[in-house]
Amino acid sequence: xxxxxxxxxxxxxxxxxxxxxxxxxxxxxxxxxxxxxxxxxxxxxxxxxxxxxxxxxxxxxxxxxxxxxxxxxxxxxxxxxxxxxxxxxxxxxxxxxxxxxxxxxxxxxxxxxxxxxxxxxxxxxxxxxxxxxxxxxxxxxxxxxxxxxxxxxxxxxxxxxxxxxxxxxxxxxxxxxxxxxxxxxxxxxxxxxxxxxxxxxxxxxxxxxxxxxxxxxxxxxxxxxxxxxxxxxxxxxxxxxxxxxxxxxxxxxxxxxxxxxxxxxxxxxxxxxxxxxxxxxxxxxxxxxxxxxxxxxxxxxxxxxxxxxxxxxxxxxxxxxxxxxxxxxxxxxxxxxxxxxx
Amino acid sequence: xxxxxxxxxxxxxxxxxxxxxxxxxxxxxxxxxxxxxxxxxxxxxxxxxxxxxxxxxxxxxxxxxxxxxxxxxxxxxxxxxxxxxxxxxxxxxxxxxxxxxxxxxxxxxxxxxxxxxxxxxxxxxxxxxxxxxxxxxxxxxxxxxxxxxxxxxxxxxxxxxxxxxxxxxxxxxxxxxxxxxxxxxxxxxxxxxxxxxxxxxxxxxxxxxxxxxxxxxxxxxxxxxxxxxxxxxxxxxxxxxxxxxxxxxxxxxxxxxxxxxxxxxxxxxxxxxxxxxxxxxxxxxxxxxxxxxxxxxxxxxxxxxxxxxxxxxxxxxxxxxxxxxxxxxxxxxxxxxxxxxx
Numbered sequence: 001x002x003x004x005x006x007x008x009x010x011x012x013x014x015x016x017x018x019x020x021x022x023x024x025x026x027x028x029x030x031x032x033x034x035x036x037x038x039x040x041x042x043x044x045x046x047x048x049x050x051x052x053x054x055x056x057x058x059x060x061x062x063x064x065x066x067x068x069x070x071x072x073x074x075x076x077x078x079x080x081x082x083x084x085x086x087x088x089x090x091x092x093x094x095x096x097x098x099x100x101x102x103x104x105x106x107x108x109x110x111x112x113x114x115x116x117x118x119x120x121x122x123x124x125x126x127x128x129x130x131x132x133x134x135x136x137x138x139x140x141x142x143x144x145x146x147x148x149x150x151x152x153x154x155x156x157x158x159x160x161x162x163x164x165x166x167x168x169x170x171x172x173x174x175x176x177x178x179x180x181x182x183x184x185x186x187x188x189x190x191x192x193x194x195x196x197x198x199x200x201x202x203x204x205x206x207x208x209x210x211x212x213x214x215x216x217x218x219x220x221x222x223x224x225x226x227x228x229x230x231x232x233x234x235x236x237x238x239x240x241x242x243x244x245x246x247x248x249x250x251x252x253x254x255x256x257x258x259x260x261x262x263x264x265x266x267x268x269x270x271x272x273x274x275x276x277x278x279x280x281x282x283x284x285x286x287x288x289x290x291x292x293x294x295x296x297x298x299x300x301x302x303x304x305x306x307x308x309x310x311x312x313x314x315x316x317x318x319x320x321x322x323x324x325x326x327x328x329x330x331x332x333x334x335x336x337x338x339x340x341x342x
Numbered sequence: 343x344x345x346x347x348x349x350x351x352x353x354x355x356x357x358x359x360x361x362x363x364x365x366x367x368x369x370x371x372x373x374x375x376x377x378x379x380x381x382x383x384x385x386x387x388x389x390x391x392x393x394x395x396x397x398x399x400x401x402x403x404x405x406x407x408x409x410x411x412x413x414x415x416x417x418x419x420x421x422x423x424x425x426x427x428x429x430x431x432x433x434x435x436x437x438x439x440x441x442x443x444x445x446x447x448x449x450x451x452x453x454x455x456x457x458x459x460x461x462x463x464x465x466x467x468x469x470x471x472x473x474x475x476x477x478x479x480x481x482x483x484x485x486x487x488x489x490x491x492x493x494x495x496x497x498x499x500x501x502x503x504x505x506x507x508x509x510x511x512x513x514x515x516x517x518x519x520x521x522x523x524x525x526x527x528x529x530x531x532x533x534x535x536x537x538x539x540x541x542x543x544x545x546x547x548x549x550x551x552x553x554x555x556x557x558x559x560x561x562x563x564x565x566x567x568x569x570x571x572x573x574x575x576x577x578x579x580x581x582x583x584x585x586x587x588x589x590x591x592x593x594x595x596x597x598x599x600x601x602x603x604x605x606x607x608x609x610x611x612x613x614x615x616x617x618x619x620x621x622x623x624x625x626x627x628x629x630x631x632x633x634x635x636x637x638x639x640x641x642x643x644x645x646x647x648x649x650x651x652x653x654x655x656x657x658x659x660x661x662x663x664x665x666x667x668x669x670x671x672x673x674x675x676x677x678x679x680x681x682x683x684x
Contacts, residue, residue: 047508101473105466124447127469128506131443134473135499138480142492150484150492157477164470166389 019335021063027329028071031085035067038089042136053121053129057096060112066196067092069221069330073200073214076326083144084203090153091196093137098160098192100130105164106251148202156195163187167254174262174273176254185226186219193222197330213317220314221334227307228341230255231300234291235341246287252280256306257299261290264297304341311338361677363405369671370413373427377409380431384478395463395471399438402454408538409434411563411672415542415556418668425486426545432495433538435479440502440534442472447506448593490544498537505529509596516604516615518596527568528561535564539672555659562656563676569649570683572597573642576633577683588629594622598648602641603632611635646683653680 025032043054067088074084102108103116104123110116118126134157141150166184170176197218201211233248234257248255254277262273272289275281294300311334321327367374385396409430416426444450445458446465452458460468476499483492508526512518539560543553575590576599590597596619604615617623618632636642656676663669 045504045507047504047511049511050504050507101469105469123465125507125510127443127447128503128510131476132500132503132507134476135496135503138492138496139500142489142496145489147484147487147489150480154477154480154484158474158481161470161474161477162387162389162392165387165392165467165474168467168470169389169391 019332019339021333021336023325023329024068024072024333027075027326028068031071031075031088032064032068034085035064035071035089035092038085039092042089042093042140043133045132049121049125050129050132053117053125054096054100054133056114056117056120057099057111060114062112064092065225065333066095066192069193069196069218069333070200070203072326072330072333073197073217074204075200076321076324076330077201077204077206077210079200079204081203083146084200086140086144087146087149087199087203088196090137090140091192091199093133093140094153094157094160095192097130097133097137098164100126100133102164104130105168106253108247108251110247144203146203149199152195152198152202156191159187159191163189163191170254171252172278174254174258174270174277176259178256178259178263181254181256181259182223185223189226190219190222193225194219197221210321213320216317217314217330220310220317221337224307224310224314224334225337227256227303227310228338230257231303231307231341233257234294235300249276249287249290250282252277256303257294260299260302261294261297264299265293269293304338307338307341311335361674361681363675363678365667365671366410366414366675369417369668370410373413373417373430374406374410376427377406377413377431377434380427381434384431384435384482385475387474391463391467392471392474395459395467396438396442396475398456398459398462399441399453402456404454406434407567407675408437408534411535411538411560411675412542412545414668414672414675415539415559416546417542418663418666418672419543419546419548419552421542421546423545425488426542428482428486429488429491429541429545430538432479432482433534433541435475435482436495436499436502437534439472439475439479440506442468442475444506446472447510448595450589450593452589486545488545491541494537494540494544498533501529501533505531505533512596513594514620516596516600516612516619518601520598520601520605523596523598523601524565527565531568532561532564535567536561539563552663555662558659559656559672562652562659563679566649566652566656566676567679569598569645569652570680572599573645573649573683575599576636577642591618591629591632592624594619598645599636599641602644603636603639606639606641607635646680649680649683653677 039058040051040055043051043058045051070088070091071084099111100117103111103118104126108116109119117129137153137157138150141153163184163186167188170180170184194215195218198211198215201214230248233255234245258273258277262270265273272293276286276290314334315331318327318331381400382393382397385393385400387393412430412433413426441453442459445453445460446468450458451461459471479495479499480492483495486492505526505528509530512522512526536557537560540553540557543556572590575587575597577587600615600619604612607615614631614635618628653676657673660669660673
């Protein structure tokens with residue numbers, strides 16, 4: 001690694017324009033096009049229902065941020081092979097499998113602005129197609145014949161599952177500590193971002209300290225991403241997210257804004273959080289009251305502040321590398337993810 | 343491979359005693375003891391609920407037939423390393439993960455004579471702990487650093503999931519063809535038996551034709567095993583199986599006895615099968631009527647006949663190998679599996 005290059009946080013683009021995902025999108029465009037084709041070919045199966053159900057989610061146009069990070073990281077090291085594309089697909093498959101199981105577990109009605117697969121094909125098929133995609137993820141990884149990459153992916157899969165189970169056990173406890181909450185999103189969300197970034201360095205054959213730097217970038221970006229997502233669920237517009245404001249609230253999810261509002265609340269307010277989140281007894285006007293309490297205690301602003309903290313670490317993880325269009329694009333992507341919150 | 347050795351089918355034991363699993367149990371006993379310890383260590387997790395839920399199923403005392411096949415196959419080649427034990431554990435984990443998801447999909451109330459995990463901890467936790475075990479299966483496989491073994495395991499996982507989805511799509515069709523049914527159990531059940539056996543040859547570094555022979559042994563044993571299971575569900579005693587007679591019937595499952603009874607039935611009988619299996623409208627006396635129709639058309643006897651056919655192929659797959667206590671035990675295990683049906 002070269003000596004550190006100082007990049008002023010909060011002003012990532014040379015021209016002073018607002019932070020954008022555009023540079024990363026452009027740098028990864030060719031490879032992301034290939035990913036699309038590979039994803040559809042691996043979602044194929046003899047049993048028709050599998051590509052139909054998987055395709056419903058795959059074609060609903062998620063940002064594909066995780067595979068894009070793998071591609072961007074490989075580009076940053078001027079990797080010239082093709083294996084990064086397959087690994088990026090495997091990353092997206094693991095993510096898609098998780099989303100399918102998530103929807104069943106959360107009893108979600110919508111995903112990426114579309115009716116959730118489970119409402120069309122049922123919980124049963126959704127669980128099993130998730131299993132299929134998880135298996136296809138590992139088949140793809142085996143085809144790369146990269147044992148280190150396989151190690152990272154299988155650990156990520158285990159961590160994600162552990163995070164999901166942990167989330168379930170926290171579900172009915174508004175007194176969840178911030179530490180427990182952070183541990184949960186570390187497993188549930190940050191692990192896959194960390195793996196996605198690290199795999200870009202692994203496929204490029206970079207030394208351990210550079211792999212670790214990319215892992216750190218991904219991990220901290222993932223935490224920031226999840227915290228912003230949590231804040232957006234109480235403040236973003238449904239048009240931007242393909243998600244309606246208040247989804248987490250209606251599902252009674254414990255997220256950082258709730259954790260903070262409960263901790264900072266008085267007795268009467270805590271009783272409110274217990275009723276709406278733990279007991280999920282929700283009436284007309286409760287969401288508005290929740291937003292009001294979050295505003296009163298700065299719960300949303302401070303959730304975004306926490307996100308900025310992790311975002312800064314993510315950027316610094318890459319700051320030690322020499323300037324490179326892909327590195328700069330990855331750093332700007334952090335800023336973009338956080339800027340979504342405003 | 344040595345020249346073929348003729349083994350008379352249906353009389354597997356030299357002393358004329360009834361076919362038993364005992365020889366295989368004895369040959370694999372030491373290694374199976376190790377498996378127990380490894381399984382519990384890999385079911386461990388930071389989140390307490392994971393070992394609790396997984397342990398409920400793991401400790402309920404299944405036969406562990408699949409890992410026993412892996413160990414037996416490795417022994418047959420006088421494999422002297424330790425990797426076969428870890429691979430056998432991974433086989434059992436994949437199987438356990440499948441059972442957990444199966445119970446959710448089938449809405450089962452019981453498994454191995456115990457209350458199903460989903461009824462104690464809920465469908466959500468059961469799905470997620472299944473995911474965790476699946477991920478742990480791959481972590482174990484990665485630790486063996488055997489790429490060929492990883493290829494076999496990841497393909498098996500994909501096939502199992504495809505078989506499960508296929509089963510779901512056949513669920514409401516009593517007119518399912520025997521071919522479709524066989525394809526389904528090939529994926530759902532036979533694949534893992536095939537992988538379990540093949541992995542024993544792979545870990546012992548045997549040439550491709552011997553791997554293929556073991557794979558054929560496992561595949562055909564798996565089919566026979568499933569068919570016998572199907573027959574037992576209408577004729578075995580719950581004491582022997584830890585399962586109540588008629589479980590498949592109550593769940594409206596399409597199995598070979600139903601497929602045969604429907605195909606051989608008259609119009610009125612077909613209407614009966616449609617009502618009880620497709621529509622799951624079941625009344626007092628329906629199970630007795632189903633058993634009567636199966637008896638009338640020889641559906642159970644012929645299901646077991648089909649099982650014997652595949653059992654014979656399984657035995658012949660090993661017949662070409664030189665005599666060896668482990669080979670003989672594996673061959674007798676086939677006979678034992680089929681003898682359960684009587």
